[in-house]
Amino acid sequence: METPNNSDLNSNENELVDESSDLNQEKINVEEQVSRRFKTKSYLKEIVIILSIFISVIIFRSVVYEPFKIPTGSMIPTLRIGDFILVNKFAYGIKVPFSDITLSTFSSDPIYLFNEKPVKRGDIIVFKYPKDPNINYIKRVIGLPGDSIEIKDKFVYLNGEKVKTIKLDGTKYMETMDEKFRDNNLSFYRAYIGDKSFVYQVDNDNYFVVNAEKKIVPEGHYFVMGDNRDFSYDSRFWGFVPHKYIKGKAVLIWMSLDVPEDGTKEIVFRSDRIGTSVD
Numbered sequence: 711m712e713t714p715n716n717s718d719l720n721s722n723e724n725e726l727v728d729e730s731s732d733l734n735q736e737k738i739n740v741e742e743q744v745s746r747r748f749k750t751k752s753y754l755k756e757i758v759i760i761l762s763i764f765i766s767v768i769i770f771r772s773v774v775y776e777p778f779k780i781p782t783g784s785m786i787p788t789l790r791i792g793d794f795i796l797v798n799k800f801a802y803g804i805k806v807p808f809s810d811i812t813l814s815t816f817s818s819d820p821i822y823l824f825n826e827k828p829v830k831r832g833d834i835i836v837f838k839y840p841k842d843p844n845i846n847y848i849k850r851v852i853g854l855p856g857d858s859i860e861i862k863d864k865f866v867y868l869n870g871e872k873v874k875t876i877k878l879d880g881t882k883y884m885e886t887m888d889e890k891f892r893d894n895n896l897s898f899y900r901a902y903i904g905d906k907s908f909v910y911q912v913d914n915d916n917y918f919v920v921n922a923e924k925k926i927v928p929e930g931h932y933f934v935m936g937d938n939r940d941f942s943y944d945s946r947f948w949g950f951v952p953h954k955y956i957k958g959k960a961v962l963i964w965m966s967l968d969v970p971e972d973g974t975k976e977i978v979f980r981s982d983r984i985g986t987s988v989d
Contacts, residue, residue: 774799776958778836778846783890784936784943785848787883787898787909788834788988791890792980794965795848795988797836801959802827829854829932829956832906834988837934838955841948848960849944849951852903853933861922861946864912864939866901874902878909889970891941908989913940920946930954960988 780793789795803826829835831851839845852866853859860867865875880898887896895914900907927933931950936942945951966983970976 777964778848778960780848783888783941784938785834785850786888786891786938786941787886787911788850788937789848789960789963790886790966790968790980790983791888792967792969793963793983794967795960796962796964797958798961799958801961802829802956829953830906831904832908832989834960835932835934835951836957836960837951838957839948840951840955843955846957849934849936849942850908851932852935852945853927855927855929855931857927857933858924859922859927859933860924861920863921866935867924868903875899880911883909883911888968891938906989908937910937910939916940922946932956962987 775796776799778795778797780789780791780795783791829851831854833851834848835851836846836848839847853868858867858869860870866873876899878898878900880896883898884892884896896911897914898909898911900909925933927950930953932953933945934951935944935946963983963986966980968978968980
């Protein structure tokens with residue numbers, strides 16, 4: 711009987727080891743491919759989620775609500791410097807997203823999905839500044855298309871009649887007055903216009919009176935003013951607001967911060983203004 715050849719046995723054993731190694735390597739390769747595919751799908755899923763959120767935010771801001779910060783005192787006492795407001799962008803109708811795009815040399819008319827809703831006297835609107843549509847302004851609507859507007863001694867005459875006003879005790883308004891206007895000699899009035907009433911202020915020491923001769927508001931345009939009458943750059947100076955430039959109606963204060971201009975004082979969180987409706 712032949713004695714087994716050790717070299718053959720070793721060779722066979724080596725072959726078995728090599729086959730096992732190949733199987734292990736193939737298993738590793740398959741696992742790596744599966745892992746790579748899983749990671750790729752995971753990355754794609756994350757990208758889709760991020761894009762979906764981004765698109766949703768863009769559409770929400772374009773069609774529904776958009777936040778704005780009040781940078782100046784032109785709407786005091788209604789809106790204060792540092793108020794953050796929400797603007798209802800479908801208050802006057804639902805626009806097709808980006809249909810009212812504005813570039814440096816081009817501005818398109820908005821396209822409405824449904825019938826437009828009327829702008830009312832007394833509404834506070836955010837709009838593109840007619841002299842530079844890339845800048846946003848916020849003012850109160852005083853005159854509608856077809857209205858006649860005249861201003862005498864800081865009082866508004868609408869369609870030939872003086873707008874009803876009542877002088878108020880300004881104590882409570884001065885207590886919360888922004889620092890910039892705290893030392894001014896101010897008077898406060900409640901005006902009744904359309905189905906709304908609102909409070910505005912005038913500076914008794916400002917003798918620069920803007921008297922405007924009677925003007926008729928053109929079709930598709932509006933006459934707007936700031937509630938801080940002597941510190942507002944509005945329709946008295948640059949004319950009417952085209953309807954196509956209206957971005958929406960201010961409806962709510964969602965945040966309010968008192969940030970001192972000189973930076974020497976701490977920022978004050980005005981919690982009492984949060985949730986206040988804008989009228």
